[in-house]
Amino acid sequence: MFPSMLDHYQVQLTRMLEAEQYGEAKELLRFLLQCQGEDARHYEEWDSLLTWLDMAFPGEGNDGEDSGFLSAKREKEEDEATMREQLLNPPDQDEAYVNQVLYIMQNHPMIDQQILALERAAYIHTPEVDDSIKNWLVTQQVHPVVQFKALQCLRKRGAVGLLTLERLGETVELDLEATPLSMDEFPSPIIRILERTEQVAEVDDPTLPHFARELWKESLQFLYGTAAYHWMLREDEDTVDYFAAALHLTLLLTVYGSANDDDIRDTYGITEGLRFRYEQACKALRQVAVLQQSGEDEPES
Helix, strand or coil: CCHHHHHHHHHHHHHHHHCCCHHHHHHHHHHHHHCCCCCHHHHHHHHHHHHHHHHHCCCCCCCCCCHHHHHHHHHHHHHHHHHHHHHHCCCCCCHHHHHHHHHHHHHCCCHHHHHHHHHHHCCCCCCHHHHHHHHHHHHCCCCHHHHHHHHHHHHHCCCCCEEEEEECCEEEEEEHHHCCCCHHHCCHHHHHHHHHHHHHHHHHCCCHHHHHHHHHHHHHHHHCCCHHHHHHCCCCHHHHHHHHHHHHHHHHHHHHCCCCHHHHHHHCCCCHHHHHHHHHHHHHHHHHHHHHHHCCCCCCC
């Protein structure tokens, strides 16, 4: 498992426990215990926590949630979203506050802090912020994920027009108004690739579709606007099949540390005529894995 994904799941587990989402926490722990290649102490911690949850909350995780619980859960999520927006959008936005947000966005060494600054920037009322973000993206080397978050920030701020910048070694021209803010806003071929992978992966492990979605979201943040991304947008079923197969292969390598390439190609109907395109799709997703592990923002050679 990539370090960034392990960190993501650890944070997600903590949030589930804090929100008393014990059934979801159990499901995530069972998935993590199936992953290979992690430190032994992680498996001991996950196993101990799962054992405790099974003893303390035996009824959770068996699809036994009633409508009252779900309603309360939704209300809590809405309250948390409101509180988060209030924190990101303080009433006092003086010049010092704006400068601090922009400085962290442009200079902080940690990606998560840059992303948090961009979330704050989306609520800043000063119109000059748009130009600051655009100039930063065009003139500086910015991590691909931070670039994508910056594009989303500009979209939320109502920015319009085209922006030309470097992504993964390519010069790309992006329509700011078309930047997806959620998975549902990506073009239909992107959604179909994920759905194809989810349908196949669920047969082997019902927890895999969730992690396929997370992996796909991470990959799209890197690849958005590049040649590989535009390649995904072709409407034909062959393109959906070989990108879905590539995603499935990458998912299995991420989760289990190994995968049978022949079985994947057979399952998705990847003929010899499609094999080269499938391998190119695998290379594009592998490039994302390399960048995730290295933290670099340069493409794989």
